Amino acid sequence: MGLLDFLFFDIEGDKLVKYKANEKLIVVPKKIKTIGSYAFADSTRAKDIVIPDSVTHIESNAFQYVPAENIYLSKKLECIGTECFLSCSNLTEIRIPHSVREIKDRAFADCKSLTKVNIPYGCKLGDNVFENCNALVEVDMSEKHWSQCQRIGLSQKTMNKNKSVKVEEKITDSRNLNLKYKTRANLPLLNKKYIFLHHASANIGRAEILTKNILDYENGDKYAIWTTDNPMAVFHEENKLELSQMAVFIPMITEEYLKMARAYGVDEKGFCKFSLQKFNQEVAVVIPVFLEGGIETKFNELFGDLHGVFLGNQNLQMPLHNLLETVLGSDKLNNLINKQAFSKDLFLSYRKKDRQQAIEVMKQIHNTEYGKDAAIWFDDFLMPGEDFGKQIREMLKQADAMILSVTPNLLEKGNYVKNIEYPDAKNKLNKHIIPVETISTNRQQLETDFPDIGDIIQLSNKEKLNTSLQRVETSNKEKENTPFTTYLLAMAFLTGYRVEKDMERGLKLLRSAAEQSEVHACRHLGFLHLSGRGVPRDFKQTIYWYQKAYDLYKEQKDLKSIFDLLYGEDGLLLLYMAENDVPKATLLGKEFLKMLKDTPAGEESEEERMLWKARAMAELGDIHFDVNPSEDRLYEASKNNIAVLEMLIGYESADYQDEVDRLKGYASCNEGLVILQEGNILGKDYLERAESYYRQLVERNPLHQYRKEYSGVLVELAILLREEAIYKSRSDFSRSVEFMEPARKLFHKVLDIDRQLVEEAPTINNRESLAIALYHCGVVAVDNNESASYLREALAIVEKLIDETNDKNFKPLHKAIRSVMRRRFIRKK
Numbered sequence: 001m002g003l004l005d006f007l008f009f010d011i012e013g014d015k016l017v018k019y020k021a022n023e024k025l026i027v028v029p030k031k032i033k034t035i036g037s038y039a040f041a042d043s044t045r046a047k048d049i050v051i052p053d054s055v056t057h058i059e060s061n062a063f064q065y066v067p068a069e070n071i072y073l074s075k076k077l078e079c080i081g082t083e084c085f086l087s088c089s090n091l092t093e094i095r096i097p098h099s100v101r102e103i104k105d106r107a108f109a110d111c112k113s114l115t116k117v118n119i120p121y122g123c124k125l126g127d128n129v130f131e132n133c134n135a136l137v138e139v140d141m142s143e144k145h146w147s148q149c150q151r152i153g154l155s156q157k158t159m160n161k162n163k164s165v166k167v168e169e170k171i172t173d174s175r176n177l178n179l180k181y182k183t184r185a186n187l188p189l190l191n192k193k194y195i196f197l198h199h200a201s202a203n204i205g206r207a208e209i210l211t212k213n214i215l216d217y218e219n220g221d222k223y224a225i226w227t228t229d230n231p232m233a234v235f236h237e238e239n240k241l242e243l244s245q246m247a248v249f250i251p252m253i254t255e256e257y258l259k260m261a262r263a264y265g266v267d268e269k270g271f272c273k274f275s276l277q278k279f280n281q282e283v284a285v286v287i288p289v290f291l292e293g294g295i296e297t298k299f300n301e302l303f304g305d306l307h308g309v310f311l312g313n314q315n316l317q318m319p320l321h322n323l324l325e326t327v328l329g330s331d332k333l334n335n336l337i338n339k340q341a342f343s344k345d346l347f348l349s350y351r352k353k354d355r356q357q358a359i360e361v362m363k364q365i366h367n368t369e370y371g372k373d374a375a376i377w378f379d380d381f382l383m384p385g386e387d388f389g390k391q392i393r394e395m396l397k398q399a400d401a402m403i404l405s406v407t408p409n410l411l412e413k414g415n416y417v418k419n420i421e422y423p424d425a426k427n428k429l430n431k432h433i434i435p436v437e438t439i440s441t442n443r444q445q446l447e448t449d450f451p452d453i454g455d456i457i458q459l460s461n462k463e464k465l466n467t468s469l470q471r472v473e474t475s476n477k478e479k480e481n482t483p484f485t486t487y488l489l490a491m492a493f494l495t496g497y498r499v500e501k502d503m504e505r506g507l508k509l510l511r512s513a514a515e516q517s518e519v520h521a522c523r524h525l526g527f528l529h530l531s532g533r534g535v536p537r538d539f540k541q542t543i544y545w546y547q548k549a550y551d552l553y554k555e556q557k558d559l560k561s562i563f564d565l566l567y568g569e570d571g572l573l574l575l576y577m578a579e580n581d582v583p584k585a586t587l588l589g590k591e592f593l594k595m596l597k598d599t600p601a602g603e604e605s606e607e608e609r610m611l612w613k614a615r616a617m618a619e620l621g622d623i624h625f626d627v628n629p630s631e632d633r634l635y636e637a638s639k640n641n642i643a644v645l646e647m648l649i650g651y652e653s654a655d656y657q658d659e660v661d662r663l664k665g666y667a668s669c670n671e672g673l674v675i676l677q678e679g680n681i682l683g684k685d686y687l688e689r690a691e692s693y694y695r696q697l698v699e700r701n702p703l704h705q706y707r708k709e710y711s712g713v714l715v716e717l718a719i720l721l722r723e724e725a726i727y728k729s730r731s732d733f734s735r736s737v738e739f740m741e742p743a744r745k746l747f748h749k750v751l752d753i754d755r756q757l758v759e760e761a762p763t764i765n766n767r768e769s770l771a772i773a774l775y776h777c778g779v780v781a782v783d784n785n786e787s788a789s790y791l792r793e794a795l796a797i798v799e800k801l802i803d804e805t806n807d808k809n810f811k812p813l814h815k816a817i818r819s820v821m822r823r824r825f826i827r828k829k
Contacts, residue, residue: 014054019043026068030054035062037081043068051077058084060104065089073097080107082126089113096120098209103129109153119145121206121291128153140205175236177243181226184215192224193328193495196246196284198234199227200256206291207252214324222328235264235274240283241356244503247328247496249284251276253299253308254291261302276303277532282503285533289320296762297804306532310761328495333488337497341488342375344474347396347431349421350378350405351412357438361405362500364436364459366493368466373489375498376403396425401432401472406456407439411449418449426452434468483518490521494534503534514545519556522549523565530570539575546572550588557599559592563612566592573619582623589620611659614644618667625674634674641671658701662709665693669713676720687717704761711753711769715776718746722780740780747776764801768810771797775817788826791817795828 010018014033019026019040024047028035032052037059040046046068051058055074060081063071067090080103085091087110094108098120105126108114114133119125119141130136131153139158149159183192195214199207211225226246233239243249251257265273280286288308290296299308309320346365350358358378365371377395396402402425404410410417425431435456447453457464486509492499493506507528513521526545529538546565550572553561566573566588576585593616601609621640624633644667653660672686694710721743729736754770771794778790798814801807821828 022046024048026050028052028055033057035059037061038064040066048072057081060084061086063088073100075099078102080104082106083109086110092116096123098122102126105129106131106153108133125152127151130154130158134158142205175233175238176230177233177239178229179226179242180228181224182211182215183224184221187221189224193222193248193497194226194246194501195223195248195250195324196226196243197250197252198231198257199252200231200254200260202256203252203254203291206254210250210252210289214320217324222334223324231260232264235261240279241359244283245359245496245501246284247494247501248324249279249286251286251288252291253288253295255295255298258295258298258302266302270301271304272302276306280306280532281534281536284501284503287320287324290762297800300804310763333491334497337488337492338375340480340485341373341492342498343373344371344375344400344469344472345398346371346374346376346472347399347402347425348376348378348405349402349417349425351407351409351415351417354405354407354409354438357407358405359500360438360459361403361436363502364462364465365403365469366499366502366505368462368469370466370469370472373485374469375492376500377498392421393424396421396429396431399431400474401434401469404433404435404450404453406435406437406441406446408441411442411445422450432472434465434472436465483513483516483521486516487513487518487521487524491524507534514548517548517552519549519552519561522546522552539579543572543575543579546575554591554595557595559595559599559602559609559612560604562592562595563615567615567619577623586620586623589616589623592616593620607653607656610647611656611663614647614663614667615659617641618644618663618670621667621670625670625677634677638671638674641667641674645671658697658706661693661697662706665690665697665713666709668693669716673716684717684720687713687720691717704757707753708757708766708769711750711757711773714746714750714753715772718743718750718776721746722776737782740782744777744780747773747780751777764805767797767801768813771801771813771817775813775820778817779820784824784826787824788821791821791824791826792828795821 008019008021008023009016009029010020011029011032014031015036016028016032016034016039017036018038019042022043022045024045026040026043026046026048027050030052031054033054033056035051035055035058039059039062040049041061041064043063043066046066047070049063049066049068049071051072051074053075056076056078058077058080061083062081064083064086066085066088068088069090069092071085071088071091071094073094073096075097076099077097078099078101080096080100082104083106084104085094085108086106088108089111090113091111092113093116094114096103096118100120100123102124103119103126106128107126108117108129109131111130111133113135114130115135116138117130117136117140119139121142121144123145125145125148129152133153134155134157136154136158139154145152146159181189181194183189197207197210207227211227214220214223214225217223228234234243261272261274267273276286276288286306288299288303288306290299290308290310296308296310300306348358348362350361362376362378365374365376377399402421404417404422409415412418422433425433433454435450435453436459437456438459443456446456455468457468459465490506490509490513491497493502493509495501495506510521510525510528514525522545525535526542526549528535529541529545531537535541550562550565553565565571573585573588576582576588593613596609596613596616604612617640621637621644624637624640644663648660648664648667651660668686668690672683672690675683675686677683690713691710694706694713698706698710722740725736725739725743728739732739751770751773754766754773758766758770774790774794774797778787778794781787781790795814795817798810798817802810802814818828820826
């Protein structure tokens with residue numbers, strides 16, 4: 001912080017205690033995390049206040065009576081204190097970030113100029129938050145908040161102006177999709193990847209938030225987000241063709257969405273008649289997004305087992321962002337597709353109302369020999385305007401030919417195709433024009449309205465269409481037909497990039513390329529089998545194609561790709577371990593270390609190679625310890641763990657410090673467990689070091705996975721402390737509660753972390769961890785009622801997991817919980 005910061009503010013650590021100046025513009029210093037009570041209470045001239053993203057808490061009365069007109073809140077703000085903005089008389093609008101979890105009592109009371117406010121969905125509201133805010137004319141908040149409107153202080157007048165009537169989805173005769181879209185900065189649809197958000201009508205506000213989040217991604221300019229005002233229409237079979245042009249279909253899973261799906265209908269087994277799994281395989285890649293905790297089970301009961309992304313109440317869009325990049329491809333891939341996948345560029349001209357016929361024309365072109373690898377430019381739903389016309393002319397200029405989709409709608413007066421596109425292509429640009437008739441059209445009027453239109457081809461006449469396409473002179477050099485260009489063409493069809501999206505054609509091309517040993521195709525086909533997108537979910541097929549990709553990467557000596565394939569999320573090593581093929585997992589780990597030693601550095605830095613080596617050795621040590629830890633295996637595990645620690649102890653990295661600390665924590669924990677397995681209490685030192693590494697890591701970067709791993713370390717340390725307490729109590733039973741206190745505190749810390757993880761992502765694994773934490777808290781609890789509460793909750797979670805999965809691996813935990821309950825005479829309620 002600068003000198004002026006210390007002159008203007010009293011600061012204690014990362015807390016702003018008092019603002020001492022009296023300026024119109026106030027910018028809170030960066031790195032401040034908390035703004036204290038009454039910190040700005042004497043600021044009588046403030047007009048604009050900027051609060052940086054480092055601030056997470058604002059305490060009570062911090063800005064009371066401040067006359068500011070604009071207050072820009074931190075994007076990471078979590079809590080707004082009691083009477084925080086009391087009587088801010090000039091404040092007209094406040095945008096509350098989605099990170100805010102709680103707004104306490106009377107936070108905005110007596111803000112008499114306040115006209116507009118939004119409340120995040122997951123935010124807890126105190127009493128009389130908006131008391132006497134009688135100027136409010138626009139309140140954006142969820143139905144659950146509206147149900148509390150009187151308690152939070154909204155006047156009847158405000159309620160009458162704002163409260164929308166909740167629309168219940170009903171089955172009606174209206175099956176019109178009424179599609180609409182948004183792009184970043186209203187960019188045109190050209191070359192965009194289509195993402196469809198399917199939400200219940202009651203969740204429209206949350207859909208708008210998710211739309212904004214996706215478009216705000218670094219690569220959000222590549223996407224067009226589509227929605228519909230009639231969500232029930234999506235379920236109907238006749239709309240599949242139009243929806244097939246979506247590269248990704250995102251159902252936004254809430255209670256309202258499940259209610260809407262049930263209203264459409266369920267079969268005799270209780271599954272929704274609209275099958276997301278079938279839609280995933282036949283129409284578009286489906287990525288369910290869960291917006292409410294604990295809803296996964298209900299979703300699975302209605303739609304079956306389909307993996308999704310949990311966003312919950314926090315800004316956890318990064319997992320969705322990464323998945324979209326994997327499914328839709330990167331800018332680098334798109335550039336390669338542009339340069340190498342297509343043999344010719346065709347411009348498709350059609351009326352907007354003939355969209356379905358246009359899709360049929362594109363599919364038929366790609367069914368022909370001379371059109372199978374053609375890129376097709378089409379203007380989609382764009383409405384004509386000055387910029388639009390300029391773009392269209394530029395596209396026509398670059399195209400090798402125009403395909404004219406012929407229907408009676410072409411003959412209507414004043415349409416853009418007849419008045420502008422066709423004359424430009426024919427007279428100004430002298431383009432080769434291929435008219436394709438999809439619906440019988442008056443020939444005489446057609447030839448009058450479209451002079452020199454030439455021979456009209458019936459859509460069903462594939463041979464004649466192929467001959468016409470053969471005659472198209474292309475400005476591009478002749479395209480090479482290789483497994484790699486086949487892969488690129490496959491990705492174009494799978495994602496709908498410069499062609500109509502066609503899953504069946506894309507998968508056929510992808511498999512052809514993979515069978516010809518194209519490494520990118522092998523890897524992507526393996527990913528599709530892992531995720532069940534377009535193909536049945538099949539781990540064995542995933543392992544087959546990943547292994548083939550590994551062998552090809554090994555021939556190419558591409559170490560970075562090998563590392564990502566082996567050790568990435570759901571990497572090949574983990575898949576072999578999941579299939580209990582420990583020898584294969586061990587072999588691959590050793591092979592990678594040997595390749596790392598024998599292969600000279602490429603584009604990667606020495607630092608990256610060192611971290612690759614550390615990760616590989618740590619994983620190898622973990623494999624040796626996890627599988628039948630004999631004396632020899634314990635020795636091998638310890639050797640790898642110590643080697644990793646010797647490499648990283650004292651190592652500082654500007655770019656990779658998170659990974660360094662994570663690996664140090666991982667190896668320290670594993671080494672501590674090895675030493676304890678050998679009966680040596682010195683293992684405790686390593687566990688404490690691991691706890692320290694992970695604590696620093698999550699304080700710096702609280703990623704979900706980092707906190708999950710930290711929780712695992714804390715559990716191991718807490719179990720050791722519990723065993724120590726039991727041992728000490730044998731010699732002094734009167735102090736047993738005192739001895740157990742450190743373990744109890746640590747188990748409760750684990751419980752807090754695991755509850756938060758489940759709230760963010762209620763996966764089976766996270767819920768199992770929560771049940772284990774509850775079990776341990778129940779075991780160490782002194783009060784029997786407290787113990788009963790923890791154990792009953794743990795038992796309920798485990799029994800639900802057993803019902804959901806039918807997995808016998810949960811039985812030992814179930815048995816352990818019941819055993820403790822019997823010993824403590826706790827009944828199952």
